[in-house]
Each structure stands twice: as structure tokens, then as C-alpha cells.
Amino acid sequence: MYFLLVCSSGTRGTENFRDRIGISSNRISVYGFRTFCTGTDKDLLSKKCVPCNSKDLRSMTEESASKLIPKVDGWNLVNEGSTFKLKRSWKVKSLTKGLEMFQLISDIAEAEGHRPDLHLVGWNNVTVEIWTHAAGGLTENDFILAGKINALDLHHLLRKKVTT
Numbered sequence: 001m002y003f004l005l006v007c008s009s010g011t012r013g014t015e016n017f018r019d020r021i022g023i024s025s026n027r028i029s030v031y032g033f034r035t036f037c038t039g040t041d042k043d044l045l046s047k048k049c050v051p052c053n054s055k056d057l058r059s060m061t062e063e064s065a066s067k068l069i070p071k072v073d074g075w076n077l078v079n080e081g082s083t084f085k086l087k088r089s090w091k092v093k094s095l096t097k098g099l100e101m102f103q104l105i106s107d108i109a110e111a112e113g114h115r116p117d118l119h120l121v122g123w124n125n126v127t128v129e130i131w132t133h134a135a136g137g138l139t140e141n142d143f144i145l146a147g148k149i150n151a152l153d154l155h156h157l158l159r160k161k162v163t164t
């Protein structure tokens with residue numbers, strides 16, 4: 001008999017869940033339970049961004065991007081002036097926590113050699129947009145960076161979600 005247990009608390013909850021039961025996979029079968037945890041695809045986390053200066057760099061189609069978006073929990077595919085981008089927002093506890101978050105994200109970005117657009121508005125609203133400027137759209141680099149941002153432990157910077 002199988003029960004379906006769905007992790008809905010985003011990557012962190014999923015990471016915690018996987019840590020607690022010591023299993024790293026997106027489809028976890030525990031004591032007869034099958035769970036379908038969304039989160040960041042392990043495959044993306046194992047990859048490294050490639051330099052964007054190759055002349056044959058092409059942005060991917062909306063269809064290809066739509067197939068990849070489920071691999072990066074919490075990120076949205078947006079079309080801004082016919083440029084497709086990945087976008088995600090968080091509410092942080094304070095302005096300084098927002099800057100701390102920028103620092104954590106920029107450390108990852110510099111290590112990957114692939115940079116996001118960082119926005120901090122109204123003191124506690126962080127929005128990150130990722131796209132490949134050299135290609136004028138999305139490449140796998142953007143999904144790799146989004147996945148690695150998802151793997152950051154940010155919970156100490158974020159405002160607790162108000163459950164109504």
C-alpha cells in the first residue's frame with residue numbers, strides 16, 4: 001500500500017526532509033511511502049556554468065525553458081520585453097539581511113562566472129533575475145545558477161511565512 005506524501009515547503013523543507021531520512025533523490029520511497037519532492041534537480045547541482053563568450057551561444061526556446069523550470073523550485077519563467085528570464089522573490093527580515101543574501105548569492109555567482117540581476121526594494125523585498133546576457137535569453141547556465149541559489153541555506157535571513 002502506498003501513501004503519497006508531497007513535500008510542499010520548497011527546497012529547504014525538501015532538503016531537511018531528505019537529510020532527516022538520509023536519502024538524496026527526488027523520488028523517495030520510505031517504509032512503503034512514496035514521496036514526490038520538488039526541489040532542485042540533483043543533475044543541475046552537479047554541473048558548472050560554462051563561459052558565455054563562445055560564439056555559438058544560443059538562447060533556448062520557451063518550450064525548452066518550460067521543461068526545465070520544474071527542476072528549480074520556486075523560480076518563475078518570465079518574458080520581459082521578449083527576453084526570457086528566471087525570476088524569484090523572497091521577503092527578508094531586514095535590509096542588512098537582504099544585503100547578506102546578496103553576498104551569499106554573489107559568492108555563488110562569482111564561483112560560477114555567471115551573474116544574476118539583484119533587486120532589493122522597499123527594504124525587505126529581494127528579487128533575483130537570471131538570464132544569459134550574451135545570448136539575450138536563457139541558457140542552461142541560468143538554471144544551474146538558480147539551482148545553486150536554491151541550495152543555499154537562507155532560512156535565517158528570511159521572514160517567517162505568515163500562515164493564514
Ligand SMILES: C[C@H](O)[C@H](O)[C@H]1CNC2=NC(N)=NC(=O)C2=N1
Pocket residue numbers: 050051052053113114115116130131132133134135
Ligand atoms: C566570459 C564570461 O563567461 C561572460 O562575460 C559572462 C559573465 N557572466 C555572465 N552572466 C550572465 N548572466 N550573462 C552573461 O552573458 C555573462 N557573461
